[in-house]
Amino acid sequence: MDELPMDELPMDELPMDELPMDELRGEGWTRLLAAARRKLERDGGGDGRSVNGHSDDGGSIGLKDPSESERRVVIGLTGRYRPESVRRLTVSLAELDAALTTRYGIGLREMLTRLGGPIRDRAAERAALDLERERLLGTAGTSRHAAEPWFTAWLDGLASDGTLTRLIRRGDGHLLGCAIAVLAHLPTLGLPEIPVPGLPAVSTGLPGQSVPLPMLAERATGDTKALMPGSPLALLVLRALALRTGLPTVPGNRAGQRELWESAGAIVDDLASQVLVLNIRTRSEGVVSGWLDEAARHGIPYRLTLHQQAVSPVICAAEEIFVCENPAVLRAASAELGAGCAALVCTEGIPSAACHRLLDAAVAGGVRLRWRADFDWTGLRIVGRAIARYGAEPWRMSAADYAASLAEGESTPLAGPPADSPWDEALAALMTSRGQTVMEERLIPPLLADLASDAPSVSTARRST
Structure with missing residues (x-):
């Protein structure tokens, strides 16, 4: 046919x-x-x-x-x-x-x-989406961090602002599990190995150690490039770290993001990670120790990188190191006290990996730390973590110090999630009731008095009150 x-x-x-x-x-x-x-x-x-x-x-x-x-x-x-x-x-x-x-x-x-x-079939798609979202959140709820407020706030934010839904729709829902694995492997959280479905369980090592970001990525996900700047996984983890440090959002610049990684012990760049110091004299050999000693001899501030400490370890000679948050304090100490200033370290906000490397070695060598920060919620967290990590003693960080400083001038309103002050519970309570910040710069005169090496010995009570 x-x-x-x-x-x-x-x-x-x-x-x-x-x-x-x-x-x-x-x-x-x-x-x-x-x-x-x-x-x-x-x-x-x-x-x-x-x-x-x-x-x-x-x-x-x-x-x-x-x-x-x-x-x-x-x-x-x-x-x-x-x-x-x-x-x-x-x-x-x-x-x-x-x-x-x-x-x-x-x-x-x-x-x-x-x-x-x-x-x-949009109804079926919605049902599948809801089921997958509940599954992922249920798995996240088994994390060792699940009871911590910052972790809960992180998950709630991902679920409420649509981030988790978008991840699932584009086939990236597994990134939530990867982010939780990264958080489990961050050194400063001090956690042992944690099993994550589908991912290898690798010990993080001891609290306080630092790990390069590619190595962290490989340990947690098997992919050294998974935490490249701007990657979806990196942004997920940074959101969690921002909440952990009291920041409302992830910094939009690379420097701010690097600080967040370093606050958790992950090293993005050991040349960029640095700490500002004044009069850090050493009892160690090596070119870096020589540079520090020479700078201290003239009372000149010095920026010490993480890389320098790795190639030439530093052992501090001081029995006591003061730690402040703002460079203005260190600058004033250099100008007014010079070589006569006590050993001083400036964190410039959240302590960097370079800062922790220096202070870890110092404390291991028997050095005492006197620590302070701004009177704001982030400052309370910084001091609280220093006490927990180093056994540091608060330096002029009491409710009385706050009240006296507040009376000297106008201040800006407190912002962000509140924090505790376990070394002086009255401090956090007073800050909550007054609702005002006090920056370190306002305390420069009494701080310089404490730092003057020829001043009478400052008792622990005076330094913390």
Whole structure:
């Protein structure tokens, strides 16, 4: 039997790309078919027919303020006249399905699939999304950090602002588990190995150790590049670290992000990680120790990098080191006291890995630390962590110091999540009631008095009150 010419084949036997569907892409059909797709996807991907093949109206769709072309199409579909003044046209899916079947030999669902791809079952997608979100959050709830406020706030934020939903939709939901694994491997959190489904359990080592960022990424995820700056995983982890340090958001600049990593013991760049010091005399050999001793001999501030300490370890000669937060304090000490100033370290905010490297070695050698920071919530966290890590003694960080400083001038309002002051519970309570910050710069005169090496011995009580 001879084959029929292409133009004589029934429409339901024509190849997909041969069906004469140009009219369906015209003005009269575009909104109508788009509304039909939305309806089907919203209702679960049905096609206007029951499961046994018999006709079912499947609901209706409407067009508001139809064009003349749309009006004519609907009249042709339904056989019912609509006046030119009509403001809304309504068509049942069954009518649309029947008209397409009669004209093209294929029904509504198949036609929409050919024109614009498969019909989505949005209800099923939403259910699957909710199920996956609950699964991921349930797994996160088994983390050793689960009871910590910053971790809970991190998860709540990811769930409430749509971040977790977006990750799941683009197939990156596994990154939440990776982020939790990274947090588990961060050295300064001091955690032993923690099993994460699908990821290797690797010991983090002892608290206080530092690890290069690529090594951290490899340990936690198996991919050395997983924590590259700007990567989705890096941003997830940084959000957690920001909350852990009391910051409302992740810093937008590389320097701020590097500080966050270093606060948790991850080294982004050992040349960029540095600490500002004054009069750090040493009892160690090596070129770096020589530089520090020479700077101390002249009372000149010195910036010490993590890399320098790695290649030439420093052993501090002082019995006691004072630690402040702001460079203005160290600058004033250099200008007014010079070489007569006590050993002083400036953290310039959250202590860097270079700062911790220096102070870890100092404390291991028997050096006592006197530590202070701004009277704000971040400052309380910094001092609290110094006490926990080093056994540091607060330096003029009492409620009495705060009250006296507050009385000397105007201050800016406190911002961010509150913090405790376990060394002096009255301090946090007073800061909460007054609601004002006091920066270190306001305390420079009494701080310099403490730092003057020829001043009378300053008792621990005086330094912390």
